[in-house]
Amino acid sequence: MMVEQIFGRLNLTSTEKQIVDFIEANPRIVINLPLDELSEQCYVSQASIIRFCKKLGMKGFADFKIKLASQLSTFAANGQSIHVDMPIGENADGPEIAETFYHLTAQALKTTYDSLDYQALREAARLLAxxxxxxxxxxxxxxxxxEDFHYKLIRIGMHSTMEPQNGFEEAKCLQSSARISQAALIVSHYCNSRHIHYIVDELMSSKIPFVLITAAENAFPYDTFAAVTLRVTNAESRFKMGSFASRTAMTFLLDCLYGQIFSLQYERNRDNLNLFSRRKVERSYFYNISDKKGSYD
Known part of the structure; x- marks a missing residue:
């Protein structure tokens, strides 16, 4: 990795060692941190971080984060280098493909688990619950x-709304009400489309707080408008076979959020889930009848 390769060749000051120690321990967190937050985490000045980045030959902190993120898009497994954008090579066989995706999924899960913000997760769960x-x-x-998260909320009796057709949700009329408490969840990988801009604008106009889940390193200004922002590390580029790592990371984060929501009102949610399951079983005889000979629609 770049951190290990470059830092080993430099004569570091005590201040620079503090920066290095934090980056080596939290490389994926660093690529999502603004300069002022990294300065606080390392207990050094922002100017010291900028000087350090230039000592590495970078233009500045932003340039350093880009190069670090590029390095993090490749990881080693069983002595093999796996790239998150193009993990499968030409003429790969079944066992090789299965092993690659196994390691890719495990790596994405570990990275997301290690960087979970539990306080933000609780705040997001309470807001939605x-x-x-x-x-x-x-x-x-x-x-x-x-949609998967939406279905989970419906199963435990929460009033969740989601328009499946693109464009329909932009036509939805949102209105604030003193009698009805509303909240929203936005899931956006890159957080840079006009669609997201429109939705955020509508939510803010209606004074509806929202949780933002994104893999964007820079989600400004939407992350400043969100009541809570939950991030996953995005090591993928636009040129990729598929969103394998980020999909795993996002699914894991959404499952953690759902689990937190479920636990806040555990008995009620458990009872609603049992009721949902029981209705499914009670209706099953309709399906059994339709399978018999001579049945009528």
Missing amino acids: KADIVHIYGRGESQILA
Whole structure:
């Protein structure tokens, strides 16, 4: 990795060693940290970090983070180098493909687990759990993940809304109400589409707080508008076979959020889940009848 290769050749000052120690221990967190937060974490000045980056031959802190993120997009497994964008090589066989995706999934899970912000997770869960209505938004691949979360909330009796057709959710009329508590969840990988801009604008106009889940390193200004922002590390580029690592990371984060929501009102959610399951069983005889000969529609 770049950190290990470059830092070993430098004569570091005590201040620079503090910076190195933090980056080596938290490389994936660093690529999502603004300069002022890294300065606080390392207990050094922002100027010291900038000087250090230039000592490495970078233009500045932003340039350093780009190069670090590029390095993190490749990881080693069983002596093999796996790239998250193009993990499968030409003429790969079944066992090789299965092993590659196994390691890719495990790496994504570990990275996300290690960087979980538990306080933010609790705040997001409380905001959504106490709402009378939860509006959920996603687009493209993010929509698929959001729909799964939407279905989980419905199963435990929460009033969750989500428009499956692109464009329909932009036509939804959101209105604030003193009698109805509303909250929203936005799942957006890159957080840079006009669609997200429109949704955020509508939510803010209606004074509806929202949770933002994103893999974007820079989600400004949406992360400043969100009540809570939950991030996953994005080591993938636009040129990729598929969103394998980020999909795993996002799914894991959403499952953690759902688990937190479920635990806040455990007995009620458990009872609602049992009721949902029982209704499924009670209706099963309709399906059995339709399978018999001579049945009528």
